[in-house]
Amino acid sequence: MISRVESDGRPVVAILTMHDSYSMFRGNRQNFQEIIKTGKDMGFMVYVVTVRDLKLNSGTVKGYTLQSDNSWEQRLCPLPQVIYNRIPYREDESLPWVRRKIKECQKHPHIDIYNPHFFNKWQLFSWLNKSRLTKKWAPLTKRMKGFPTLYEMIKRKPYLYLKPEDGKAGQGIMRVRYQRNNSLPYRIQIQNNKNSTTYKAASLERLWNRVYQETKGSSYLIQQGIELAQVHGRAFDLRILVQKNEFGAWSVTGIGARMAGAKSITTHVPRGGTIEDPEKLLPIVFGQERSEAILSEVRKAAVHMARQIEKSSGHTHGEMSMDLGIDSEGVLWFFEANSRPMKFDEPAIRKKSLERIFQYSDYLINQR
Ligand SMILES: Nc1ncnc2c1ncn2[C@@H]1O[C@H](COP(=O)(O)OP(=O)(O)O)[C@@H](O)[C@H]1O
Ligand SMILES: [Mg+2]
Structure with a gap:
């Protein structure tokens, strides 16, 4: 028999994740602990629930509660008012029974769920391109349909990135460059764990063989x-955390910068990238005044793009992180948005991001 816990009048928030045969549930435990502690300090009851245990037609659900010694206990908890979706893997989330459960939550008369799905990279660009306001930040992007797409793109742009549609953390990223007046004018760089491998080719057809080897079968x-x-x-780009605030409005929680490792074609920290402060980095390149203007555009753009993405998705989102690039001219570009933002290592951003989860939950509850 597992014992019951009561909400004692506190608003109830559940962190949704996937069960795991080895470790009870999936996801970053330290992240979950910090979320729960913040929620508790802000007067909420918070627990972790797996999709499997979330039975919406019973009065209570089996949730994992955090004990004072940081251990997890399974308890019978009241149904949540807000569900914060943190299912960590696309593969789990796309299972039909998981999709069905999320739909049930969305239809439930007394429950709000936010971040109901991962984003697909292609969709993000097509959504941004639908609005006059946001399309200027979207780099020219095509779905790869064989050699003709590569051919068509390299005619228009001599520098290209190839990215898996459902990729993350730099997996499978390649870049291609065409350099005229070179005996081997086509160059491809393929991202490995921490470095990248370069191949040179005399023709685009040759280069395509290499691309095909790496991509076959995947989108x-x-x-x-x-x-x-x-x-x-070293190239750098920006990581922006955008969350809804206590008024239910999109707002920038913080901006970090990531500088690429010397041998990497992406800026990810696990691939040798480093964490930087954009307010220090940007002035080195653009000077103080220009940097302030860029950062203020970044803030505005991130909010516009978050709104456009949420609207196009047709679902309620409460937070997303965005990867934005600033080119050498100071122009802003969108690379991707992620509906399961990783923890930000910058302490001020981190603290605010945890609080916002509950400020927005509070807003959702008061809306009802
Ligand atoms: N079109 C591009 N031009 C230049 N750099 C890019 C481009 N697309 C991606 N990158 C670099 O690669 C990184 C990873 O790309 P991203 O689309 O965020 O994929 P992932 O899902 O693997 O993080 C970006 O943060 C950026 O540094
Ligand atoms: Mg990224």
Whole structure:
């Protein structure tokens, strides 16, 4: 028999994740602990629930509660008013029974669920391109349908990024460059764990063989490459956390910068990238005044894009992180948005991001 816990009048928020045969449930435990502690301090009852245990037609659900010694106990908890979706893997979330459960939550008369699905990279670009306001930030992007797409794109842009549609953390990313007046004018760089491998080819057909070897069977995007601003020869881009606030409005929680590792074609920290402060980095390239203007555009653009993405998705989202690039001219570009933002390592952003989860939950509850 598992014992019951009562909400004692507190608003109830559940973190939704997937069960796991080895460790009870999936997801970043430290993240969940910090979310629960913040919620508790703000007067909420918070627990973790797996999709499997979330039975909406019974009065209570089996949830994992955090004990004072940081251990997890399964308890019978009241049904949540707000469900914060943190299912960590696309593969789990796309299972039909998981999709059905999420739909049930969306239809439930007393429950709000937010971040109901992962984003697909292709969809993000097509959504941004639908609005006059947001399309200027979307690099030219095509779905790769064989050699003709590569051919068509390289004619228009001599620098391209190839990215898996459902990729994350730099997996499977390649870039292609055409350099005229070179005996081997086509160059492809393929991202490995921490470095990248380069091949050179005399013709695009030859280069395609290499691309095909890497991509066969999986869906890829081909995208205009952006010449990112650099400091000391290392490219950097921005990670923006956008969340809904206590008024239910999209708002920028924080902006971080990530600088690419010397041998990497992406800026991810696990691939040798480093965490930087955009307010220090940007002035090195653009000077103080220009940097302030860029950052203020970034803030506005991120809010516009979050609204457009949410509206186009047709579902309620409460937070997303965005990867934005600034090119060497200071122009802003969108690379991707993620509906399961990773923890931000910058302490001020982190603290605010945790609080916002509950400020927005509070808003949802008061709306009812
Ligand atoms: N079109 C592009 N031009 C230049 N750099 C890019 C482009 N697309 C991606 N990148 C670089 O690669 C990184 C990873 O790309 P992203 O689309 O965010 O994929 P992932 O899902 O693997 O994180 C970006 O943060 C950026 O540094
Ligand atoms: Mg990314």
